[in-house]
Amino acid sequence: MSTVCVHGLGYIGLPTAAMLANSGHDVRGYDVDDELVASLRDGDVGLDEPGLADFVARALDDGSLTIVDEVRPAEYHLVCVPTPFDAAERRADLAYVRAASRAIRPVLREGDTVVLESTVPPGATRSQMRPILEESGLSADGDFGLAHCPETVLPGNIIAELRANDRIVGGMTDAATASSVALYESFVDGEIRVTDGPTTAEFVKLIQNTARDVNVGLANEIARIAHDYGIDSREAIEMANGHPRVDILRPGPGVGGHCLPIDPWFLGEGSDALDLISTARRVNDGMVGFVVELLRELVSELHGKRIAVLGAAYKGNVDDTRMSPGLALARELQHGPEATAPATDGGVSEAKNVSRATSVAVHDPHVADATLDLRDLGDATRDADAIAVVTDHDEFADLDPVELAGRMAEPNVVDATGILELDRWRDAGFSVRRV
Numbered sequence: 001m002s003t004v005c006v007h008g009l010g011y012i013g014l015p016t017a018a019m020l021a022n023s024g025h026d027v028r029g030y031d032v033d034d035e036l037v038a039s040l041r042d043g044d045v046g047l048d049e050p051g052l053a054d055f056v057a058r059a060l061d062d063g064s065l066t067i068v069d070e071v072r073p074a075e076y077h078l079v080c081v082p083t084p085f086d087a088a089e090r091r092a093d094l095a096y097v098r099a100a101s102r103a104i105r106p107v108l109r110e111g112d113t114v115v116l117e118s119t120v121p122p123g124a125t126r127s128q129m130r131p132i133l134e135e136s137g138l139s140a141d142g143d144f145g146l147a148h149c150p151e152t153v154l155p156g157n158i159i160a161e162l163r164a165n166d167r168i169v170g171g172m173t174d175a176a177t178a179s180s181v182a183l184y185e186s187f188v189d190g191e192i193r194v195t196d197g198p199t200t201a202e203f204v205k206l207i208q209n210t211a212r213d214v215n216v217g218l219a220n221e222i223a224r225i226a227h228d229y230g231i232d233s234r235e236a237i238e239m240a241n242g243h244p245r246v247d248i249l250r251p252g253p254g255v256g257g258h259c260l261p262i263d264p265w266f267l268g269e270g271s272d273a274l275d276l277i278s279t280a281r282r283v284n285d286g287m288v289g290f291v292v293e294l295l296r297e298l299v300s301e302l303h304g305k306r307i308a309v310l311g312a313a314y315k316g317n318v319d320d321t322r323m324s325p326g327l328a329l330a331r332e333l334q335h336g337p338e339a340t341a342p343a344t345d346g347g348v349s350e351a352k353n354v355s356r357a358t359s360v361a362v363h364d365p366h367v368a369d370a371t372l373d374l375r376d377l378g379d380a381t382r383d384a385d386a387i388a389v390v391t392d393h394d395e396f397a398d399l400d401p402v403e404l405a406g407r408m409a410e411p412n413v414v415d416a417t418g419i420l421e422l423d424r425w426r427d428a429g430f431s432v433r434r435v
């Protein structure tokens with residue numbers, strides 16, 4: 001059993017803290033967000049992640065997880081703070097990582113281990129954390145351990161993947177690697193793989209997400225080519241995937257979330273060799289424009305029309321709206337293509353006072369964010385000229401097209417996710433398009 005201080009209690013830090021606590025460790029969870037701290041103390045987890053609320057409640061109830069107001073000394077410090085993309089500078093914003101390092105510095109003791117879990121450009125653990133931590137007078141060459149162990153869990157399946165996924169651990173020294181491995185061994189069923197240092201571990205994480213982004217980009221480009229031939233891309237992809245060495249992913253409205261759209265750019269911070277990777281980024285960001293094209297095919301002129309966008313979360317059955325294709329679509333419909341690039345969140349409510357060519361209402365049953373001006377389903381679809389389904393939430397598969405047709409001005413639907421049974425929608429009188 002070890003003492004562990006987890007820095008940052010968001011999508012990654014909170015489940016990790018609860019996992020460590022439920023695995024026998026004495027865990028302190030620290031976050032700079034006072035509101036979050038207060039709601040966690042009230043037992044409100046606030047995240048729409050299956051099983052998380054009970055998992056956290058168990059750890060808080062038995063006292064193995066304590067939410068603390070200040071960073072406490074601990075044998076392990078796990079840093080799970082945000083690492084957003086600074087779109088203006090086109091670089092990772094590592095200010096949160098540096099702030100967490102400054103907070104650890106005064107409590108750091110000989111023999112402690114600091115592990116960065118946040119996703120960072122190659123070299124960041126060494127260049128950003130080390131110098132700040134060493135201002136303590138201790139050295140990362142032996143006095144304390146410093147390592148990178150990237151998080152790889154899939155939102156929607158975080159608790160299972162925390163246990164099941166392989167982990168990559170890269171320490172500044174063999175001792176740092178060994179002490180980090182000892183901590184992860186206490187709850188990880190997957191393999192723990194050791195690299196020659198933190199930079200390789202950082203690189204491995206980034207190429208995992210880049211590979212997925214590029215592969216989604218291929219599926220998206222295939223969808224656009226198929227459309228030009230009048231072919232249903234999803235049927236074609238399913239056929240193609242019958243081959244033993246072909247595994248094309250699903251096309252969609254673009255790639256969202258806090259990871260896939262930004263990690264390829266982190267990979268390019270220290271290299272000029274990105275080519276296919278940046279093209280795939282452009283293809284994926286361009287899918288919102290393709291959804292607009294499909295809407296235009298249905299309603300001919302978007303000017304003066306009312307569009308219901310179903311889905312503000314970046315993917316199905318989660319509540320995270322970071323880099324969401326649905327919000328990008330709403331912005332593009334209201335403000336034109338320049339509003340979507342680069343994909344930064346801002347919501348649709350900011351557009352309220354702008355005179356709009358197209359009226360847009362966004363609905364999402366998983367998202368409760370007062371800044372986004374979200375509507376309930378009835379409100380969003382009333383008198384609408386078209387629906388665009390851009391998130392594959394389970395609820396959307398069960399939509400009743402007959403009821404919707406009765407409420408809308410015109411029964412038109414674009415399914416950008418492949419979640420709708422289109423025959424049911426056609427039978428209800430809808431004109432349909434699908435990505």
Ligand SMILES: NC(=O)c1ccc[n+]([C@@H]2O[C@H](COP(=O)([O-])OP(=O)(O)OC[C@H]3O[C@@H](n4cnc5c(N)ncnc54)[C@H](O)[C@@H]3O)[C@@H](O)[C@H]2O)c1
Nearest residue numbers: 008009010011012031032033081082083099100118119151
């Ligand atoms: N969300 C994912 O699916 C996922 C998966 C793998 C890796 N990651 C990476 O993990 C990191 C965290 O992502 P997230 O989704 O959990 O972010 P998040 O925004 O949900 O949570 C981060 C938390 O850190 C807190 N914080 C900010 N500065 C702090 C500081 N100095 N000290 C303590 N707390 C601080 C914030 O208040 C917030 O609650 C990022 O680098 C991300 O790329 C995320």
Ligand SMILES: CC(=O)N[C@@H]1[C@@H](OP(=O)(O)OP(=O)(O)OC[C@H]2O[C@@H](n3ccc(=O)[nH]c3=O)[C@H](O)[C@@H]2O)O[C@H](CO)[C@@H](O)[C@@H]1O
Nearest residue numbers: 151152153154208209212249250252255256257259314315
């Ligand atoms: C390598 C990998 O698997 N990494 C995962 C990823 O998690 P994620 O939730 O961001 O990943 P996805 O589920 O792939 O979704 C991303 C976007 O791509 C769209 N998409 C997806 C598949 C498809 O066939 N067609 C699509 O269009 C989807 O709708 C959504 O917008 O990054 C996390 C943080 O680093 C990792 O921890 C986690 O392991």
